[in-house]
Amino acid sequence: MQSKASSFRARTFFITGAVFLGIVLLAFVMSLICSPYDPNATSAREILLPPSGAHLFGTDNFGRDVFSRILDASKYTIFISIAGVAIALFLGVLSGLPAGYFGGFPDRVIMLFNNSIMCFPGILLALVAVAVFGPSMFNVVWALGLVFAPTFARVCRAGAMELKTRDFIMHAKVMRVKPVRIMYSHILPNLMPQLLPATVIGLANMTLFESGMSYLGLGVQPPDASFGKMLADCKAYVLTAPWLVIFPSLMLIFYILGLYFLSEGIRVSYSGRSDS
């Protein structure tokens, strides 16, 4: 049974998160079906127009419609964060579960590699990978996936170490269930309370990284729109054309904030369940 207070807290987090995420998801859907202008179409006659009926969020220094570009940017942001986290999760589960379950030497080796990767400031590793292999969305995704994998490996390892002494795992062992099956169909589903919030937080952190990389020009490549690049390009106009700063920043913050609230909601609702 969940206590009333914690279920209320969880619901508040879920609703706030859903509202913020809903805005970004709406933008994503709109970018696919009804973008008002071509996001990359420039127009010399419509440079730096303030928001109006024709251009909801105004236009930028190339005369591109900011609203359409924001729709497009949310598409790439959502795609990169999900694809990157999927890679990180896959690698993390693949290396973390055996490390925790078997312990001993395999554990030491796997964790040594994980800890070593964690020692590089994450953004640095991703930047260099992209620099070496060339800036493209594909390279950004796998580089970020690699950088984030150790986080998930740690969660899986800690969970597997704790669960392997439980009776139901012991029982499975006695019944000669194969280790692979124990790890992936007995331990993994029980790690959801830790893994699910970590995944959602991972999406948010990956977006932070991706937008930073795009800001430096090593993430999403022009002419494709991304929040980071939009904010980098508008630096000269921050005071004269504030709409170029406000709208991309807000969308970026909404997405990250929505994910934080969602993960907090998941965490609270799981911990509320185990408390009583």
Added chain:
Amino acid sequence: MSLNTRQNLKYAGLKFIELIATLFVVSFLTFAAFSIIPGDTAQIMLGPNASPEQVARLRTELGLDQPLPVRYITWVAGAFTGNLGDSSSFKVPVISLIAQRLPVTLGMSILALIMVIAVSYPLSVFSARRPGRIGDTICSILGHVLFAIPPFVLSLLLIVLASGVLHIFTMGKYAPPEKGFGNYIASLALPAFAIALPKIAMTFKFMRSAIIEQNASEYVKTERSHGLSEARIFLRHVLPNSNVSSITIITLVLSDILGGSLIVEQVFNLPGLGRLLLTAIDRRDFPLMSGMIFYLALITVILYFVSDILASIADPRIRLK
């Protein structure tokens, strides 16, 4: 030698072996990343218009004509003696380029760390004393929001506020420490603040929950029932017991700050390591890139080592695991 000291030494020794092993893997990964580049490294560095003689000369210069293990050993030996060779685009030793830019990045990071500690500690103590009250709720919501703002967005907003509205800051003006320490700090204060704000939120969140957890524990209840003063319970028992979490979180924050400063200094146009890295990437200067990565990772590895040792002093139970 007492049992305790022996355990201390044993733990420190084990951690030291781990440190060496990690350094080995880190150096190997750094080296490998630049050796598995598809195609000819010298050709990539010089671009498609280079003549075959130029490429051959650069290959010899970089030692690319030697076998991989030899190159690795030369590189590692150089890295630990501070000799990483010459940058291929600046034509000066990598180490002097890094040393030249370090005051900006390091100064900013240290300043940001001081801000994080100075703000988040008192705030988390204040919040944790009465969780759920209005003050705590405001702090917590503010923390969530600040946590979600990317550092470069925060920097942009701060620039607009400080130089556009308040006129107290000129962008891209950096005063080196030789020309007056006060000016040096002043020129780095705003970027440091931009890095620190999200980290303040993060530290606040962790410290707050650590203190709340301690406050709710049985021993605190017992102490209250024995009539100990709140101040004494907090200073002598709760605070020391949350030291481990604070050491862990400060370490994480510090390595985040180092990475974050690379981007923020770019927004503020400061001549730090971030700009150097981008120049290196832009000019395909692989010796410079690998040198910077290795040294930044080295700092982090040592940081983690120190934090492990400190944590084991704060909570001796860690040593027994």
